[in-house]
Amino acid sequence: MTTTAPRARTRRSTAERLAGHRPFWDEERETMPPRQRDAVVLARVQHQLQRVYAELPFYRRHYDAHGFHPDQVRSLEDFTTLVPVITKKDLVADQAAHPPFGSYLGVDRDQVARVHGSSGTSGVPTMYGVSHRDWARCGQAMAMGLWCAGFRPGDMVQVTFPFTMFFGGWGNVQALELLGAGCFPTGSMVATERQIEFLHALDVDAVIATPSYLAHLAHRAEELGTPVRDTRVELALVGGEPGGSIPAVRSRLREQWGDLAVVDGAAGSTSEMYPFLTNIGCLQEPGGGVHLFQDENYTEVVDRDDPNVPVTVGLPGAVVATHLWRESQPMIRFWTGDEGLLDDAPCRCGRTYPRLPRGVFGRIDDMLVIRGANVYPSAVEAAVRDTPGAGAEFRIVVDRPRDLDEVLVLVERGAGRSPADDPALQEALEARVKRAVNVRIPVQVVAAGSQEAQTFKARRVVDNRPRP
16 A cells, blocks of 8 residues: 655745745736726726616615716716715615515526525524625635635645635635645534644644634644644634734734744625625735735725715725625625725735735724723734733723723733732733723733633623613
8 A cells, every 4th residue: 555655844934835836816917007907997886886776676775865876987986985885784674674685686596506694683694695607706716815825736724714604714615626725624613622633633734714713723732732833834814803914913823833924814804795805915915914806896995984085095994895796796885894094005926906004903893982082902902912921812891880981801811820920911911002092991810711712703892881
């Protein structure tokens, strides 16, 4: 019997990973002059507006109610300043009135290839139908994105995103198959201990996970005596929650995993925009951030209080996204609830797409207003991750015991730390949190392992304030 000798457990540098492969998945698209690309985007915007107004009752009602007609859009500036946004609330209400897909499905039901869903606050999921043509196109878009992120043929990739009704890892699997990589879709139902065993046993080259789960894997592996630093993993694509472009989070992951390239994977990509890739990080940009595939999904950054007011490049604002090619449930100026800023400076990789250099660094919808001050959970997380001695988990607890809001950050002490270290750790945490959010917030150090590990779409804000 012939056996294959195991590969040496060595990690390649970025240059070694990319060597011998073409630099682009679709060079013509990815290096197109920006003005030429803008013309393509405008033509697709005009096509989509005319189609949804003529064929999708949801959009016709929405546009008529706002006094808008597609003929008014003659430029990308018109698109931003004249077209009303749509929100998740709008979509949920329309599906309730026109179940199961709402009055914006856009194709006959027999053309639907896949149905996915997302959880809803009322317990009724939002349903997403994807046509056969759309599913095929999104595979190519995802492959182009994963190629930009550094995935190559021959890689063995462990995908830990859920494989349930949520879109989760499905698009990644499709794209990995297209670009010739090996895919091991463990999903979220495989126990962490088994995930760690597989990382070692299969000589996995790359992992796709949330930042929280990567940190959890590293922490548990240390406890088991099988550290992830001893694996072959050299590339991590992180998504599902902010963190992939937060320097402190990236630094913490590299510290835990060793010589690891961390790439922001579709920061802020929502179920509404997925599985069409909105954005993805670049392996050749070590500072993080994501490229915006503007000729696939057109992304704008607008005033957070008025989505018809564009924001100057380099200034933060709200992210709004549009499907340029999707026929089934197309999103036209969808309010994602994310905050970001645009950068149109050239990237060292040669792609001419603009970037969100800090990725999605906050959720406008999740921003906490504490006594008139804006507090972003992602900024608190960055401060915690940047503090030596802090553990893997923390919570931001908001309450209103009397008339004023109060906030407390509970942070686990790191492994190997004793309660005697708590006062110094608390002082260091409070100083870093204050620098991060410009507000003094008390911190309480708690025992390691006292808080449930957050592994997918981490929810670390506990808001106990009474609802109006």
